Amino acid sequence: MAKRSPHAPVTKRKPHRKPLFGLFVVLVLLVLVFAIVYHGRKISYFFRPIWDTPPPPFTHIPHFYAHELPMDHHCRLHGWNLLPSPRRVFDAILFSNELDLLEIRYRELAPYIYKFVILESNVTFTSIAKPLYFIDNFARFEFASSKIFYGTFLSQTDSKSGKDPFQLEAKQRVALNSLLHRSGIAPGDVVIMADADEIPSPETIKLLQWCDGMPPMMHLELRHYMYSFEFPVDYSSWRATAHLFNQGTRYRHSRQTNLILADAGWHCSFCFRTIEEFVFKMKAYSHAERVRQSSFLEHSRIQKIICRGEDLFDMLPEEFSFREMIRKMGPIPKSASAVHLPSYVLANAEKFKFLLPGGCSRSK
Numbered sequence: 001m002a003k004r005s006p007h008a009p010v011t012k013r014k015p016h017r018k019p020l021f022g023l024f025v026v027l028v029l030l031v032l033v034f035a036i037v038y039h040g041r042k043i044s045y046f047f048r049p050i051w052d053t054p055p056p057p058f059t060h061i062p063h064f065y066a067h068e069l070p071m072d073h074h075c076r077l078h079g080w081n082l083l084p085s086p087r088r089v090f091d092a093i094l095f096s097n098e099l100d101l102l103e104i105r106y107r108e109l110a111p112y113i114y115k116f117v118i119l120e121s122n123v124t125f126t127s128i129a130k131p132l133y134f135i136d137n138f139a140r141f142e143f144a145s146s147k148i149f150y151g152t153f154l155s156q157t158d159s160k161s162g163k164d165p166f167q168l169e170a171k172q173r174v175a176l177n178s179l180l181h182r183s184g185i186a187p188g189d190v191v192i193m194a195d196a197d198e199i200p201s202p203e204t205i206k207l208l209q210w211c212d213g214m215p216p217m218m219h220l221e222l223r224h225y226m227y228s229f230e231f232p233v234d235y236s237s238w239r240a241t242a243h244l245f246n247q248g249t250r251y252r253h254s255r256q257t258n259l260i261l262a263d264a265g266w267h268c269s270f271c272f273r274t275i276e277e278f279v280f281k282m283k284a285y286s287h288a289e290r291v292r293q294s295s296f297l298e299h300s301r302i303q304k305i306i307c308r309g310e311d312l313f314d315m316l317p318e319e320f321s322f323r324e325m326i327r328k329m330g331p332i333p334k335s336a337s338a339v340h341l342p343s344y345v346l347a348n349a350e351k352f353k354f355l356l357p358g359g360c361s362r363s364k
């Protein structure tokens, strides 16, 4: 046992200083008022865990994959059986302006997809007129032309009507549903429902093609990246789904079941080659109201944010618990890994430099 030294130093307590304390309270209040005035939105997001309830949790279907194993082994690892012949897989997406990711998607998946169903509109979700980028750049997708089933959503409304972007988005998804039903799909086929930047991995598609016993509907858990594969965020992307098609199947992009297949591909948000494309997307997508100041669209600001892994809209992480939110605050840490990415990206690493570690500077 350690004995207490009789000469241990005694720390003297300072006497309470009331006036200083008062000043401190006033300062705190001032900072609070300032924060509420300038960051009201941020504060409301900070308290999200209080005002919003999280969606019910998913039940994860474990996903097994090793590249040298045969298909029947992969099926059996999932408790499923090898089919005598593969199912046809349809890929149904809504396209806006993600040209590079669309090329990567189609190059990566073409060997396994029976038909690429793609819908494009001449207006954004925010009712801004837009070129038909897919048609204008069709040369890039020519290689898959025999598999592409393309449709347009031509909006009659003019841009001044101030429509709810979520309503216009919903209308475009209904149009995609009818396009899908005209694509030649039949009961027993598989359909992937996703956005252009939500890319299932080839091994996920092969599992859907070849294994009997998969659930009739499941979400696909995708690795979420921001700006490029240099900034992995987490595994939070869940909106993409895989369905065994029947006549009742409807194209949707929302929560449909509790089942989700783990680690099923990549979701690269705002993964654009040029700053102009960032600006377009920021103005075009359903959350365009997040552009609260015109300075948010300045090219130099956007470039700086991309390289730092910060938030384009200066927002807090959208989380349902304080622990998760605090864990995710601040910039996304850079990753130096380019392992297990779509192989077309690495096969054309020079062309897709902006998606790889060290490539954050966008071309002018």
Ligand SMILES: *[C@@H]1O[C@H](CO)[C@@H](O)[C@H](O)[C@H]1NC(C)=O
Residues within 6 Å of the ligand: 122, 123, 128, 129, 130, 154, 155, 156, 157, 158, 159
């Ligand atoms: C979209 O195309 C339709 C049909 O060609 C046209 O009537 C409409 O004005 C276009 N919308 C915009 C915003 O250009």
